[in-house]
Amino acid sequence: MSRIDVFVAPRPNPALIRIMTVVNRVVMLHGIPGFRDLLPFNRLAGLRGVANVRHIEFPDDDRQRLKACCGAGKATFITPNHPEFFTDWMIDKEIVSQVSPLAASWATHGVVNGLGRIMQKFWLANNLIAQIPGNSGAAKEHSIAWALKGHGVLLHPEGGVGWHANVVGSLLPGAVEMGFEALKRGRATDQDCRIWIAPVVWKLAFTKNVEPALAQECAYVEKSLKIERRAADTLPERIHHVYATLLSRDEIACGMAPDERASYAARQTQLLLELSRRLGEGISFDPGANEIAELLRRSRRWLRENTGDAE
Incomplete structure (x- = not known):
């Protein structure tokens, strides 16, 4: 293997763990006060905080x-x-x-x-x-x-x-x-x-309105993937349209007719089942509806065992 x-x-090293806790807090999360809001330093992830989490509200109780x-x-x-x-x-x-x-x-x-x-x-x-x-x-x-x-x-x-x-x-x-x-x-x-x-359980909250920046990112994705933007769509609808279009492309590539009346989740499930069936045929394994993880594990093993065999 x-x-x-x-x-x-x-093999836990307490000293290293303490050091990495500080590195995580400063470099990965909060950034360095004074630099994280100052151009051009706030464009450097390590000074701004890679994840840019300004504050964690962790109630004492x-x-x-x-x-x-x-x-x-x-x-x-x-x-x-x-x-x-x-x-x-x-x-x-x-x-x-x-x-x-x-x-x-x-x-x-x-x-x-x-x-x-x-x-x-x-x-x-x-x-x-x-x-x-x-x-x-x-x-x-x-x-x-x-x-x-x-x-x-x-x-x-x-x-x-x-x-x-x-x-x-x-x-x-x-x-x-x-x-x-x-x-x-x-x-x-x-x-x-x-x-x-x-x-x-925790959740993230933005500290300012980020919709314009998200819309700009969405436009970049649409252009890169050659997906036409629908002018009347809100930002959430645009994002859903991107995912739905990619799913339709996968369905067509798999020989399946996209059913836009069905929910995204139902369509994705059917596509995964069909892909699982085909992959299972290739490695002589019949996956059930809840055995995708096992199918992938066996597929990785199959690849390792057949490395170098072009056929």
């Missing part, structure tokens, strides 16, 4: 409640539920630094294992747990053991990733499964052992 698919237990779930005699699985693929982890890192500084964090194996040996050592020293698709047993085992030491485990992302405004997505079962196993092990030696599953 390649290094990317082999689990290696984290919430902080103390989450902090009380962590510590000796407890095993805590922190389950964030929110969208976005960069800012979310940076905010989660800031949150756990305030309640359980040595908490372990799950991350994709492509980040932890896939960037070379030096970066792997760096991420393992930062207490990142590699999430390896279809091979998560070792990661779960390590997570349970670490949580039972009184440090939290951040399962990122535990909720379904997607832009869904004020609707909280369903939590995945992994935290509950690990929680029950931790409870069984913890109670074997300490009847007072407490196991916590702590959902964390």
